[in-house]
Amino acid sequence: MNTAVVLFLTTLPDADAADVLARKVLESRLAACVTQLGAVRSRYHWQGKLETAEEIQVLFKTSLVRSAELQRFIESNHPYETPEILSWQADASPAYGQWVIAETQRPLHA
Amino acid sequence: MNTAVVLFLTTLPDADAADVLARKVLESRLAACVTQLGAVRSRYHWQGKLETAEEIQVLFKTSLVRSAELQRFIESNHPYETPEILSWQADASPAYGQWVIAETQRPLHA
Amino acid sequence: MNTAVVLFLTTLPDADAADVLARKVLESRLAACVTQLGAVRSRYHWQGKLETAEEIQVLFKTSLVRSAELQRFIESNHPYETPEILSWQADASPAYGQWVIAETQRPLHA
Numbered sequence: 001m002n003t004a005v006v007l008f009l010t011t012l013p014d015a016d017a018a019d020v021l022a023r024k025v026l027e028s029r030l031a032a033c034v035t036q037l038g039a040v041r042s043r044y045h046w047q048g049k050l051e052t053a054e055e056i057q058v059l060f061k062t063s064l065v066r067s068a069e070l071q072r073f074i075e076s077n078h079p080y081e082t083p084e085i086l087s088w089q090a091d092a093s094p095a096y097g098q099w100v101i102a103e104t105q106r107p108l109h110a
Numbered sequence: 111m112n113t114a115v116v117l118f119l120t121t122l123p124d125a126d127a128a129d130v131l132a133r134k135v136l137e138s139r140l141a142a143c144v145t146q147l148g149a150v151r152s153r154y155h156w157q158g159k160l161e162t163a164e165e166i167q168v169l170f171k172t173s174l175v176r177s178a179e180l181q182r183f184i185e186s187n188h189p190y191e192t193p194e195i196l197s198w199q200a201d202a203s204p205a206y207g208q209w210v211i212a213e214t215q216r217p218l219h220a
Numbered sequence: 221m222n223t224a225v226v227l228f229l230t231t232l233p234d235a236d237a238a239d240v241l242a243r244k245v246l247e248s249r250l251a252a253c254v255t256q257l258g259a260v261r262s263r264y265h266w267q268g269k270l271e272t273a274e275e276i277q278v279l280f281k282t283s284l285v286r287s288a289e290l291q292r293f294i295e296s297n298h299p300y301e302t303p304e305i306l307s308w309q310a311d312a313s314p315a316y317g318q319w320v321i322a323e324t325q326r327p328l329h330a
Contacts (some may be wrong), residue, residue: 002291007306009200011145022263026270033264033304035231037257037277038146043132044143045213050136059148061306071112075203084143085203086117088169089231093295093305103265120312122253147257153242154253155323160246167257181222185313192255195313196227196281 003097006067009061009086011042017079018056022079029059032103049093063104064089088089113207116177118170119196120184121152127189128166134187140180141170142213173214174199223317224274226287228280229306230294237299238276250290251280252323283324284309294298 008031012018015036022034037057062070067087069103074085092100118141122128125146132144147167154161172180175199184195202210228251232238235256242254257277264271282290287307294305312320 002307005306007308022271026263026265033262035263035277036261037114038260040148041146042143043136043145046137050133057145061304075205082205082209083203084171084206086115086206087112088117088198088200088201089309090308091308093291093303094293095302096305099302121224131231150258151256152253153246153255155246157250160243167255181313183326185315192315192319193313194281195316198224198310199221 001094002091003094003101004064004089005092005097005100006062006064006070006087007076007090008067008070009057009084010060011040011055011057011079011084012048012080013055015056018058021074022058025060025070025073028073029104029106030066030073032063032100033061035059035061043082059092061100063101066104111204111209112201113204114174114199115202115207115210116172116174116180116197117200118172118177118184119178119194120132120169120170120188121150121165121167121194123163123165125166130132131184131187134138134166135170135180135183138183139214139216140176140183141172141208143171145169171202171210173211176214221314221327222311223314223321224284224309225317225320226280226282226284226290226307227310228287228290228294229277230280230298231260231275231277231304233275233299234275235276240276241297242251242278243292245290245293249324249326250283250286250293252320253281255279255281257302281320283321286324294302
């Protein structure tokens with residue numbers, strides 16, 4: 001049977017910042033896998049002007065039970081004041097879903 | 111509290127076409143942010159043959175209330191006859207969700 | 221009216237493996253379109269160590285009725301033991317949705 005997991009999407013200013021956040025998230029077992037989708041170009045309005053930024057798009061895969069904590073962690077550890085943090089539920093295949101749940105379990109001893 | 115937003119995915123033939131569409135969408139306040147995810151390779155059947163196309167993948171982030179209008183705008187302004195237009199709902203973190211809603215509000219004076 | 225379709229995300233070890241899987245899926249009419257999103261960097265725990273892998277991210281677009289069969293096909297034809305297979309439902313614009321449904325119909329004669 002498929003398993004519900006949660007995907008989180010955020011953008012970081014550069015690959016170093018993406019590496020730092022990915023490592024912290026994985027060390028805290030708040031995601032089973034973090035994927036850097038590579039360089040993207042974001043366009044948006046900021047203080048009345050049309051801005052363009054070169055950024056790194058990052059996708060996190062976590063379990064349902066850890067998703068609220070992952071969001072708070074990204075909010076607290078993100079270098080931007082108002083980071084893009086988007087999440088949605090997805091179906092994982094049985095084997096992958098089991099792996100996500102196992103990898104995001106809080107360790108008994110830190 | 112998280113806010114529901116809508117993500118739209120489409121592909122454009124090249125970076126120039128992606129720039130043109132992104133600017134039009136942002137000038138019309140139909141999305142808060144447009145992200146060029148970079149070059150992709152699409153494979154599909156067309157008129158009985160297996161085709162390959164190098165394209166640019168673009169992701170739009172908009173509010174629930176503007177999503178139907180954004181879809182019609184992409185349909186009308188897209189260079190392809192049958193463009194890929196895919197959308198799904200996502201949760202935005204409170205600060206980002208507020209920003210998406212504020213940035214996609216229709217201006218009082220055009 | 222919009223049409224529900226299903227997006228599948230998986231990662232392959234390299235572009236050749238992604239090509240092979242994309243062709244098989246399209247020849248079997250299990251997806252209307254397969255998009256290689258390009259090179260990504262995945263980080264995850266594996267057997268107690270933090271691993272990094274350079275991979276190719278691939279996105280499949282299929283109809284609701286073919287989605288379970290596509291998942292089984294990816295599970296059977298993927299080079300990894302525990303591949304990432306994630307799926308979620310999306311709205312397709314009317315024209316694109318009709319195209320996805322038409323392209324994923326099982327042929328009357330193989």
